[in-house]
Amino acid sequence: MLAKIEQLLQEVKGLTAQNPEELEALRIKYLSKKGAINALMADFRNVPAEQKKEVGMKLNELKNLAQERIAALKETFENQDNSAAELDLTRTAYPIKLGTRHPLTIVRNEIIDIFGRMGFTIADGPEVEDDWHVFSSMNFPADHPARDMQDTFFIETHPDIILRTHTSSVQSRVMEVSQPPIRVICPGRVYRNEAISYRAHCFFHQVEGLYVDKNVSFTDLKQVLLQFAQEMFGPDTKIRLRPSYFPFTEPSAEMDISCDICGGEGCPFCKYTGWVEILGCGMVDPAVLEANGIDSKVYTGYAFGMGVERITNLKYKVKDLRMFSENDTRFLEEFESAN
Numbered sequence: 001m002l003a004k005i006e007q008l009l010q011e012v013k014g015l016t017a018q019n020p021e022e023l024e025a026l027r028i029k030y031l032s033k034k035g036a037i038n039a040l041m042a043d044f045r046n047v048p049a050e051q052k053k054e055v056g057m058k059l060n061e062l063k064n065l066a067q068e069r070i071a072a073l074k075e076t077f078e079n080q081d082n083s084a085a086e087l088d089l090t091r092t093a094y095p096i097k098l099g100t101r102h103p104l105t106i107v108r109n110e111i112i113d114i115f116g117r118m119g120f121t122i123a124d125g126p127e128v129e130d131d132w133h134v135f136s137s138m139n140f141p142a143d144h145p146a147r148d149m150q151d152t153f154f155i156e157t158h159p160d161i162i163l164r165t166h167t168s169s170v171q172s173r174v175m176e177v178s179q180p181p182i183r184v185i186c187p188g189r190v191y192r193n194e195a196i197s198y199r200a201h202c203f204f205h206q207v208e209g210l211y212v213d214k215n216v217s218f219t220d221l222k223q224v225l226l227q228f229a230q231e232m233f234g235p236d237t238k239i240r241l242r243p244s245y246f247p248f249t250e251p252s253a254e255m256d257i258s259c260d261i262c263g264g265e266g267c268p269f270c271k272y273t274g275w276v277e278i279l280g281c282g283m284v285d286p287a288v289l290e291a292n293g294i295d296s297k298v299y300t301g302y303a304f305g306m307g308v309e310r311i312t313n314l315k316y317k318v319k320d321l322r323m324f325s326e327n328d329t330r331f332l333e334e335f336e337s338a339n
C-alpha cells in the first residue's frame with residue numbers, strides 16, 4: 001500500500017492540464033468519490049494496526065498534495081476565464097454618471113423660491129417678441145439706443161420681430177391681460193448683440209419682478225430687495241441704492257450689496273469699495289402703466305431686474321461668463337453639492 005501511495009505522490013507532483021476539461025478528468029481520477037485516493041482511503045481499514053500511523057500520514061500527504069495541485073491548476077484557468085468574462089459586450093463603454101443641475105438653474109430656482117415665499121408668482125412669455133412688448137410698451141423712445149442694431153437681434157425679413165433684450169416684455173404681457181394687484185417675477189433668457197468675452201455674452205438670463213397695486217411705494221421695493229439680498233447672500237448683507245436711469249422706471253436705482261468676501265472692508269473682489277452691484281430697480285413709470293392699460297392715477301408699482309449670471313458670479317465667484325455655456329463637465333461638476 002505504501003508503494004502505491006508513493007507512486008501516486010510522484011504522479012500528482014507532475015500533474016499538468018492543457019485546459020479545464022483535462023483538469024476535470026484529473027480531478028475525477030484522483031479526488032472524486034470513486035477516485036484513486038478514495039479507493040486507498042477505503043483500503044485503509046485493512047492496513048495492519050502497527051502501520052496505520054505511517055500509512056495514514058502518507059495518505060494525508062497525498063490527499064493534500066492532490067487537492068493543492070488541482071486547485072492551483074484550476075486557478076490558472078479561472079484567471080484566464082476572468083479576463084474573458086470582463087469583456088462584457090453588453091456593457092456601456094464607461095459608467096454613466098448622474099447629471100447635475102446647471103449652476104444658473106440652481107441660482108434661478110433659488111431666486112424663484114425666495115420671491116415665491118414673498119407672494120410672487122411666475123410669469124412666462126416668448127423669447128421671439130415684437131417691438132411693442134420689448135420696447136414701445138416699456139417707454140423706450142423711438143430713437144433710444146437700445147433699439148439700435150448694435151444691441152438687438154432683428155429678424156431681417158420682419159423688422160418688427162426681435163429676440164427679446166430683456167424679460168420686461170413679459171411684464172407688458174401680464175399687465176395687458178390683467179388688472180392689479182399684480183405681483184409676478186419673470187425668469188427667462190434674453191439676447192443681445194454683443195461681442196462674446198469673459199464679461200459679456202450674446203445671451204444671458206434675467207429675473208424681473210413687478211408689483212402693481214394701490215399705494216405701492218419705494219419703501220416697499222426697498223424692503224423686498226433687502227429681504228431678497230439677505231436670503232440670497234446671508235442675514236448680515238446690507239444694501240444701498242444709487243440713483244440711475246431706465247426708460248421704464250421713475251425714479252430708478254441701481255442696487256449694491258455689501259461685499260460678502262470682505263464684509264464691506266474693501267478687497268480686490270469689490271475693487272476696494274466694499275460694495276458690489278447686483279440689480280436695477282425703480283418705480284414703474286406712469287407712462288408704462290398707461291401703455292399697458294393700467295390707470296396710473298389709481299395704481300402705482302415697482303419693478304426690478306437682475307441677471308442670473310451676475311447673481312451666480314457673486315455667489316460662486318465664477319470669473320468667466322463663457323463658462324456657463326461651454327458645458328465643460330469639470331466646471332459643472334463643481335456644483336454637484338449645490339443641487
Ligand SMILES: [Zn+2]
Nearest residue numbers: 259262267270
Ligand atoms: Zn470686498
